[in-house]
Amino acid sequence: MTPPRNCTFPATDWTVLARCWHAVALSADVTATAPFAARLLDQDLVLYRTATGLTVAADLCVHRGAPLSLGCMQEGAIACAYHGYRYDGTGRCTLIPAHPNAPIPGKLALRVFPARERHGLVWVSLDPGAQPDTVPDFPEHVDPAFQIVTVPPFDWDASAGRQVESFCDVAHFTFVHPTTFAASDPVVPRYEVEATPRGVRAEFASRVGNVSDPAAAQQTWRRIYQLHLPFTAHLSVDFPAGGRLVVFNAACPVSARRTRVFAVVARNFDRDQPVADLIAFQQKVYAEDQRIVERQNPEDLPIDLGEEVHVKADRTSVEYRRQLARLGLGRGFTA
Numbered sequence: 178m179t180p181p182r183n184c185t186f187p188a189t190d191w192t193v194l195a196r197c198w199h200a201v202a203l204s205a206d207v208t209a210t211a212p213f214a215a216r217l218l219d220q221d222l223v224l225y226r227t228a229t230g231l232t233v234a235a236d237l238c239v240h241r242g243a244p245l246s247l248g249c250m251q252e253g254a255i256a257c258a259y260h261g262y263r264y265d266g267t268g269r270c271t272l273i274p275a276h277p278n279a280p281i282p283g284k285l286a287l288r289v290f291p292a293r294e295r296h297g298l299v300w301v302s303l304d305p306g307a308q309p310d311t312v313p314d315f316p317e318h319v320d321p322a323f324q325i326v327t328v329p330p331f332d333w334d335a336s337a338g339r340q341v342e343s344f345c346d347v348a349h350f351t352f353v354h355p356t357t358f359a360a361s362d363p364v365v366p367r368y369e370v371e372a373t374p375r376g377v378r379a380e381f382a383s384r385v386g387n388v389s390d391p392a393a394a395q396q397t398w399r400r401i402y403q404l405h406l407p408f409t410a411h412l413s414v415d416f417p418a419g420g421r422l423v424v425f426n427a428a429c430p431v432s433a434r435r436t437r438v439f440a441v442v443a444r445n446f447d448r449d450q451p452v453a454d455l456i457a458f459q460q461k462v463y464a465e466d467q468r469i470v471e472r473q474n475p476e477d478l479p480i481d482l483g484e485e486v487h488v489k490a491d492r493t494s495v496e497y498r499r500q501l502a503r504l505g506l507g508r509g510f511t512a
């Protein structure tokens with residue numbers, strides 16, 4: 178594994194992150210009719226489907242370096258826009274139009290990466306030996322009791338670590354989300370945080386502000402955050418009167434300071450309510466966070482706990498930073 182040219186990550190961090198799985202696209206955006214372009218860790222990718230399934234490869238035709246995402250799908254293969262070379266689902270070249278009957282050099286093959294589809298998302302690792310069982314879990318996605326709503330991805334000018342930490346921050350609700358869901362009381366009661374084999378688990382109870390029933394507004398709503406290293410978080414919110422809302426937040430580190438955020442929501446209540454309303458609400462909440470996170474300085478999440486100042490309310494982010502350090506990040510997180 179070699180960092181791409183113009184890599185914005187320190188080489189050590191890139192190598193650690195390249196071994197992990199990251200969501201890079203919505204499954205629905207990858208079709209058999211046209212290639213789809215994405216970027217992960219500064220590596221340009223092309224995604225396409227053939228009879229053999231999904232392929233994720235470096236977005237680079239090995240003939241003369243044209244991006245394959247500019248090409249098209251022809252007869253079950255991806256065809257380059259420059260000289261028409263075709264590549265099958267394994268990345269092997271199957272046709273050189275200028276010499277259709279000549280032997281095809283074995284070196285004419287795409288660099289293909291491990292990929293799998295879960296939760297309506299395409300997950301990719303840049304490590305050929307990546308273990309597929311380490312893709313984050315999202316049990317509600319296959320539970321028929323839950324309605325699944327996929328929010329259009331967000332593109333933030335921020336690091337993935339800052340985005341995920343913001344998603345799990347419990348002390349900012351009153352200040353950043355006063356008109357969407359936060360209660361007016363900024364006090365953060367003690368809450369439980371623990372390290373898990375894959376990341377961090379935090380359990381937090383608080384009131385919310387977006388309920389009209391005065392009795393419900395006085396009750397506590399249980400939130401469980403499950404962080405899966407490096408950049409995925411599963412949040413479940415249990416309503417006092419029953420019902421659960423889950424927000425699955427997968428942050429794709431496009432580059433060191435550019436993040437594509439995939440948000441998939443599951444709910445087992447209000448299934449007759451318009452999906453558009455739920456999407457609009459999530460977009461509003463994410464926009465409230467984006468305004469802050471894109472302006473944080475330094476842009477990269479400080480892994481060293483000696484940087485920035487931590488109080489008890491920050492226990493989740495402190496443990497998250499510890500876990501990222503254990504993963505091997507932070508030995509020069511700034512580019």
Ligand code: FES
Pocket residue numbers: 238239240241242243257258259260261262
């Ligand atoms: Fe792709 Fe020549 S650059 S076929």
